[in-house]
Amino acid sequence: MMAIRELKVCLLGDTGVGKSSIVCRFVQDHFDHNISPTIGASFMTKTVPCGNELHKFLIWDTAGQERFHSLAPMYYRGSAAAVIVYDITKQDSFYTLKKWVKELKEHGPENIVMAIAGNKCDLSDIREVPLKDAKEYAESIGAIVVETSAKNAINIEELFQGIRPVVLTVCQLPGNSLISTSAASQLMALPAHLSAAVRPPAQQI
Ligand SMILES: Nc1nc2c(ncn2[C@@H]2O[C@H](COP(=O)(O)OP(=O)(O)OP(=O)(O)O)[C@@H](O)[C@H]2O)c(=O)[nH]1
Numbered sequence: 314m315m316a317i318r319e320l321k322v323c324l325l326g327d328t329g330v331g332k333s334s335i336v337c338r339f340v341q342d343h344f345d346h347n348i349s350p351t352i353g354a355s356f357m358t359k360t361v362p363c364g365n366e367l368h369k370f371l372i373w374d375t376a377g378q379e380r381f382h383s384l385a386p387m388y389y390r391g392s393a394a395a396v397i398v399y400d401i402t403k404q405d406s407f408y409t410l411k412k413w414v415k416e417l418k419e420h421g422p423e424n425i426v427m428a429i430a431g432n433k434c435d436l437s438d439i440r441e442v443p444l445k446d447a448k449e450y451a452e453s454i455g456a457i458v459v460e461t462s463a464k465n466a467i468n469i470e471e472l473f474q475g476i477r478p479v480v481l482t483v484c485q486l487p488g489n490s491l492i493s494t495s496a497a498s499q500l501m502a503l504p505a506h507l508s509a510a511v512r513p514p515a516q517q518i
């Protein structure tokens with residue numbers, strides 16, 4: 314029988330940045346122009362083969378509206394990785410992203426892997442956040458960063474494939490919850506198209 318590894322991921326970020334659209338593109342390869350804001354959170358899974366294993370993404374898509382903010386810890390506390398999304402056409406959403414990173418550092422799991430997604434890169438003609446700013450920030454916090462478009466299916470697979478080696482949870486073996494000890498070395502082995510900053514050595518390893 315094939316081993317199944319579970320990868321627990323949550324999505325965080327301002328309302329309207331495209332978190333649900335990213336998940337919908339990844340799980341169903343579909344984009345809905347009229348998607349509704351998420352209420353509370355929604356849960357989806359996607360299983361992908363990898364060698365002689367199956368990797369099952371358990372994805373919590375949280376609601377970005379401020380009134381749901383207090384629910385977020387329920388989702389990020391059990392996650393091995395957080396995908397924090399901003400909208401490249403909205404500087405404010407990049408500011409909100411930084412607040413999420415701060416909250417994760419203060420209240421999230423100790424070794425949570427962070428991936429930053431600058432979504433709506435199909436709208437780069439009205440861009441407000443330079444990629445350089447996102448890369449520099451990601452590097453400073455040891456996060457993966459990639460620009461995505463849920464609409465045009467750009468870098469969505471790459472985003473999840475990039476965090477995959479870092480967030481594996483073995484569900485068949487008892488006692489395994491979050492894999493984190495080798496996170497730093499695995500991050501360095503990310504595909505070249507993802508900008509992988511080495512996680513700071515401080516208490517991580
Ligand atoms: N142009 C463009 N529009 C997008 C993209 N991704 C999402 N959108 C649009 O942005 C709007 C918000 O998308 P959602 O996926 O609902 O955003 P969300 O982050 O889940 O919002 P909350 O659930 O309120 O937190 C919708 O109108 C989407 O169609 C993208 O890559 N490009």
Ligand SMILES: [Mg+2]
Binds near residue numbers: 332376377
């Ligand atoms: Mg949503």
